[in-house]
Amino acid sequence: GHRAGLVPGDSDILVIARQLHEGNALAGVLLHAGGSYHCETDAEKAAAAEVERQAAVRTAESIRAEGMQVSMVSVGSTPTAHYAENLEGVTEVRAGVYVFQDLVMAGIHVCALEDIAIGVVATVIGHRPDKGWILCDAGWMALSRDRGTAKQAVDQGYGVVTALDGEVYPDLIVANTSQEHGVMMLREGSEAALPDLPIGTKICVLPNHACATASQFEEYVVSDDRHTQATRWSRINGW
Amino acid sequence: GHRAGLVPGDSDILVIARQLHEGNALAGVLLHAGGSYHCETDAEKAAAAEVERQAAVRTAESIRAEGMQVSMVSVGSTPTAHYAENLEGVTEVRAGVYVFQDLVMAGIHVCALEDIAIGVVATVIGHRPDKGWILCDAGWMALSRDRGTAKQAVDQGYGVVTALDGEVYPDLIVANTSQEHGVMMLREGSEAALPDLPIGTKICVLPNHACATASQFEEYVVSDDRHTQATRWSRINGW
Known part of the structure; x- marks a missing residue:
């Protein structure tokens, strides 16, 4: 309807x-x-x-x-x-989304953040301490432009940032994106400290919407529990 | 900066x-x-x-x-x-965008609508006359979520709709999208008539942002002037 x-x-x-x-x-x-x-x-x-x-x-x-x-x-x-x-x-x-879950589902309490089984792995490429920014090489080309949490109780920007082992960096989100860059910042009003992420550090961004983010890629990299081995699964894209 | x-x-x-x-x-x-x-x-x-x-x-x-x-x-x-x-x-x-041009560039008068050399071809799949909607099979998976004209003088929604020969349907834009559907409507305040587009009609949507829309596809379909022959060009995707 x-x-x-x-x-x-x-x-x-x-x-x-x-x-x-x-x-x-x-x-x-x-x-x-x-x-x-x-x-x-x-x-x-x-x-x-x-x-x-x-x-x-x-x-x-x-x-x-x-x-x-x-x-x-x-x-x-x-x-x-x-x-x-x-x-x-x-x-x-x-x-559909239940296969991976995502931030929109976490925002309406269908799952917890730690249930989200998909993320975009990116690399820290710069810092703008004057602005409180940490830059990564995942912009909207990687994360999609989906802002599905924008109208939820907690706006997660373009995604929640975690370490590769899944540990969430407190209050760190991708607040802005350009085509190839993401700008990581602390959530507005946060009293957390910006984590120390030297250039070259790999981070993971949990997506707002699993469908939109996955569609930006041609395959999944599926890792084992210890992140030591990875298998690649191809996707069917298009519409 | x-x-x-x-x-x-x-x-x-x-x-x-x-x-x-x-x-x-x-x-x-x-x-x-x-x-x-x-x-x-x-x-x-x-x-x-x-x-x-x-x-x-x-x-x-x-x-x-x-x-x-x-x-x-x-x-x-x-x-x-x-x-x-x-x-x-x-x-x-x-x-980058100058290769194709797009609605953002037209919105700041870098080009005219007829200069835009890229579009998404879609098919009319339904009507909601009660709401003034014509539905097509191109949603944000096809058009991208880019809303680059949202803050320009003329908001083009998710794209301007044309016939396959490039003729713009007056005031018809893709006003809303879900994942696989686009909702075509007349621009707010328009006095134009909704065009008669039976189910199965092919239409073309000019994109807000050529980069974002092209990145949703693995190849370009390049047609000749008469739209009778088409060549396929592959793309390099990813980031």
């Missing part, structure tokens, strides 16, 4: 279902509960999941009531997939 | 130049006049080019005055590359 598609209860649903049915192309109904990304509390996310389920199941039933077969009832979003309490009538739950 | 690097006149420039010289690694000086992206008038752009030139040439001269050789004096940005009136002392002008 907020993006494309028809709103539950729209009479065009049955018209379109009939056309698909007659063309032998009616498989089912599909929703994406994108609105769940704005749910703060567990109760709100569980409620969003139930609204999503009911919209899908009732739409499927209205089509079945017209004598047509609906085999697939597909719902999904990472928050509702995690918080659904009842999936009766649903045949498929789709969720 | 606004991003990385040292400000003209900083005494550290000579210290670093000396270190590089002693390591036999001093090639020259390099600037990027990114501030020129905010120049509206021709006179402002010409003035920015001269400021850029003087900063580069004077810095090079200050290093030469210490007995070191500076062979390269490199400046550049698409606006200053176009509007420079004097390049004395400069050995290299770098500009």
Whole structure:
């Protein structure tokens, strides 16, 4: 309803279902509960999941009531997939970001920062002590321009900075980016000290949005627990 | 000065130049006049080019005055590359966007809309007449999240929509995007009529920022004047 598609209860649903049915192309109904990304509390996310389920199941039933077969009832979003309490009538739950999690999901308490399984490894390339900046070689070409936390309770800039072992540097975020550079700064109002990161230090940036950041790369580098061995997995990009 | 690097006149420039010289690694000086992206008038752009030139040439001269050789004096940005009136002392002008031009450059009158030589071809996939929307299959995965015109005099959303022959649909822009969908709408306040674009119609979206949009793709499709033949050129992506 907020993006494309028809709103539950729209009479065009049955018209379109009939056309698909007659063309032998009616498989089912599909929703994406994108609105769940704005749910703060567990109760709100569980409620969003139930609204999503009911919209899908009732739409499927209205089509079945017209004598047509609906085999697939597909719902999904990472928050509702995690918080659904009842999936009766649903045949498929789709969720994407849950594979990695990201800062947007952490911001609505679907996961913790330490659950985020994707990051961009970058190198410290300079300092601007006059401005409180540490520069790295990951700008928006590497991190994407996604600012999905901008309107959340905690704005994470272009990403949270950690050491390679995953330890978060307190209050250090990529506050600004240009095409090839990232500017790491302490979060506004922080009383933490800027960490000592000499030129050449490798750091890791946790992304706002796993989808947007991953799409900037042609492959994943998958490391073992000790970061000593790495495998490369290719991606399918494009749209 | 606004991003990385040292400000003209900083005494550290000579210290670093000396270190590089002693390591036999001093090639020259390099600037990027990114501030020129905010120049509206021709006179402002010409003035920015001269400021850029003087900063580069004077810095090079200050290093030469210490007995070191500076062979390269490199400046550049698409606006200053176009509007420079004097390049004395400069050995290299770098500009990137000028290859294609884009809406940001059109917004500061470096080019006209019809000069923009890059666009994303997409397909109309739906209509929401209740909202005045035409949906296409290019979202921010295809167009990038760059909103470089957001603070310009004319905000072009995620891009200006044209027919495949380049003819601009009056006031039609991609006003919103989700990951795989674009929402085309008339510009706010427009009195134009929404064009009749049936599902399946191919349209073209001119990008805000050629660099950001091109980086979403692995190759260019280069067409002849009549759009009957196309060649594919590969890109180097990554950072």
